[in-house]
Amino acid sequence: MLDSEKFAIAAHLHVVLRRVNGRVTDVEWLIHSPEYAREVIRVARTEDHPELLRLADKLESALLPPVPTPKPERRAAPPAESPRATGDFGASRFASSDFDPVVPRQRYVGTLR
Amino acid sequence: MLSAPGWALAEAVTPTAPGPFVIQMTQLDAGNTAWLMVSAALVLLMSVPGLALFYAGMVRKKNILATMAQTLAVCALVSVLWWTVGYSLAFMPGNAFIGSLKGAFLDHLMMDIRTGEVSVHSLMPTVPEAVFVMFQMTFAIITPALITGAFAERMKFSALLWFMALWSLLVYAPVAHWVWEPGGWLAQMGALDFAGGTVVHINAGIAGLVCAWMLGRRIGFGQTALMPANLGYTMIGACLLWVGWMGFNGGSAGAADGRAGMAMLVTQLAAAAAALSWMLAEWLVRGTPTLLGLCSGAVAGLVAITPASGFVGPQSAIVMGVLAGVGCYWGATGLKRWLGADDSLDVFGVHGVGGIIGAVLTGVLAAPAIGGVSGSVAVQLAGVGATLAYSGLVTAAILWVVDRVVGLRVSAQAERDGLDLSQHGERVE
Numbered sequence: 001m002l003d004s005e006k007f008a009i010a011a012h013l014h015v016v017l018r019r020v021n022g023r024v025t026d027v028e029w030l031i032h033s034p035e036y037a038r039e040v041i042r043v044a045r046t047e048d049h050p051e052l053l054r055l056a057d058k059l060e061s062a063l064l065p066p067v068p069t070p071k072p073e074r075r076a077a078p079p080a081e082s083p084r085a086t087g088d089f090g091a092s093r094f095a096s097s098d099f100d101p102v103v104p105r106q107r108y109v110g111t112l113r
Numbered sequence: 114m115l116s117a118p119g120w121a122l123a124e125a126v127t128p129t130a131p132g133p134f135v136i137q138m139t140q141l142d143a144g145n146t147a148w149l150m151v152s153a154a155l156v157l158l159m160s161v162p163g164l165a166l167f168y169a170g171m172v173r174k175k176n177i178l179a180t181m182a183q184t185l186a187v188c189a190l191v192s193v194l195w196w197t198v199g200y201s202l203a204f205m206p207g208n209a210f211i212g213s214l215k216g217a218f219l220d221h222l223m224m225d226i227r228t229g230e231v232s233v234h235s236l237m238p239t240v241p242e243a244v245f246v247m248f249q250m251t252f253a254i255i256t257p258a259l260i261t262g263a264f265a266e267r268m269k270f271s272a273l274l275w276f277m278a279l280w281s282l283l284v285y286a287p288v289a290h291w292v293w294e295p296g297g298w299l300a301q302m303g304a305l306d307f308a309g310g311t312v313v314h315i316n317a318g319i320a321g322l323v324c325a326w327m328l329g330r331r332i333g334f335g336q337t338a339l340m341p342a343n344l345g346y347t348m349i350g351a352c353l354l355w356v357g358w359m360g361f362n363g364g365s366a367g368a369a370d371g372r373a374g375m376a377m378l379v380t381q382l383a384a385a386a387a388a389l390s391w392m393l394a395e396w397l398v399r400g401t402p403t404l405l406g407l408c409s410g411a412v413a414g415l416v417a418i419t420p421a422s423g424f425v426g427p428q429s430a431i432v433m434g435v436l437a438g439v440g441c442y443w444g445a446t447g448l449k450r451w452l453g454a455d456d457s458l459d460v461f462g463v464h465g466v467g468g469i470i471g472a473v474l475t476g477v478l479a480a481p482a483i484g485g486v487s488g489s490v491a492v493q494l495a496g497v498g499a500t501l502a503y504s505g506l507v508t509a510a511i512l513w514v515v516d517r518v519v520g521l522r523v524s525a526q527a528e529r530d531g532l533d534l535s536q537h538g539e540r541v542e
Contacts, residue, residue, distance in 0.1 A: 108339050113446060
């Protein structure tokens with residue numbers, strides 16, 4: 001998840017928390033400190049407020065993901081070679097506009113377009 | 114609609130010298146006047162809200178309002194400056210480099226309904242000078258407003274006002290005089306710039322690049338994703354720019370005539386061709402045709418056809434559009450990486466590169482049957498080079514002075530908080 005997305009969730013939680021019980025959080029620090037994030041999430045969950053509970057869950061999954069169990073190492077398969085006639089766009093980039101979910105693009109890093 | 118008597122009267126108005134002169138109101142052309150009034154409104158629409166939305170969609174959410182505020186503030190500031198001395202410096206006869214102050218505060222502007230007299234400008238002698246002033250004012254507004262995209266998300270608002278005021282008078286007005294006022298040195302050389310490829314786009318593009326260099330990169334540039342807030346705003350803004358450009362180029366004919374009609378047609382064709390060529394280039398290189406790419410391509414085509422719009426026909430417009438789409442895509446990606454500056458919204462990549470492509474191709478493709486003249490690549494290159502050099506150097510000097518007086522850049526904390534809150538005390542919830 002991008003930092004900006006984490007920041008957006010944290011900022012949203014900040015606003016709702018302030019509105020519901022008047023507590024003010026430090027959104028920047030929330031992103032950087034897991035201990036602080038845990039405490040803010042705990043406080044948010046003490047309120048019986050559906051929006052706060054939803055945001056607390058969301059923030060927890062964004063900032064404090066469960067430690068993944070180790071997986072057996074997998075080697076990337078080489079790209080399949082397929083003969084293609086000149087002018088055949090069936091297998092070219094024109095054929096699909098889908099992102100490759102395995103290789104997330106570094107969009108908007110150092111460039112806008 | 115033009116009437117036959119209107120044409121006869123229009124042809125009777127023959128300026129004997131450059132600059133304003135007085136005629137009888139009955140000698141005005143109602144059709145031309147109406148078209149120029151509409152064109153002025155269309156060009157104003159390009160800045161507010163067109164450019165404001167175009168840029169606001171590309172910045173992060175915490176800077177949307179500040180970006181919009183910048184465009185609106187520039188619009189107001191330059192309008193008042195145009196009234197003080199801007200118009201006079203640009204369009205009153207002076208020397209080859211700058212106009213005079215004879216038109217300061219528009220004191221010379223004549224309109225007397227009792228005697229039926231009205232002043233007109235020699236460049237558009239069948240419309241009231243008030244309309245000419247207004248039409249040119251909208252160009253003076255959008256040019257510095259374009260620059261704001263280069264230093265988005267990090268400039269102090271106070272510094273922006275100082276910079277824009279000085280830039281408008283010290284850079285825009287002289288360059289407009291060189292190119293458009295008949296006594297200007299580039300005009301004398303025969304440089305062709307129908308609607309502002311050099312005066313507006315190359316000028317703003319290079320100024321933006323210098324701003325990006327001198328202000329430095331945004332915090333996180335090149336390290337984290339600086340996400341555009343809402344590309345829907347950008348699409349709406351781009352479309353407003355596209356529609357408004359009909360007035361930008363069509364109005365620059367100075368009349369509601371065949372040349373204006375041809376200018377509109379080639380404007381549409383170049384924008385469309387560039388939108389498609391940018392899209393295809395992006396699709397080939399990166400595998401995805403983006404909405405931002407389509408919007409950027411359209412703007413690139415509009416930029417490139419601007420200097421040529423009164424000089425070329427449909428086939429040339431398609432060629433220019435295709436080349437501008439691909440060229441500006443490179444400008445906003447490969448060239449941007451090579452230059453290394455954080456030109457936030459690619460002002461140089463789109464306006465600078467597109468303007469240069471358009472200026473050079475105008476020299477190649479200008480058709481005497483449409484504009485009455487042929488082009489010269491050498492003269493066009495002289496205009497490009499002079500504008501790049503002058504605008505770049507004076508922009509750097511202005512920034513240096515403003516930095517010393519008020520400081521150019523917001524603090525790191527203010528930048529992290531976003532300019533909406535730190536500069537304007539507002540935010541988008």
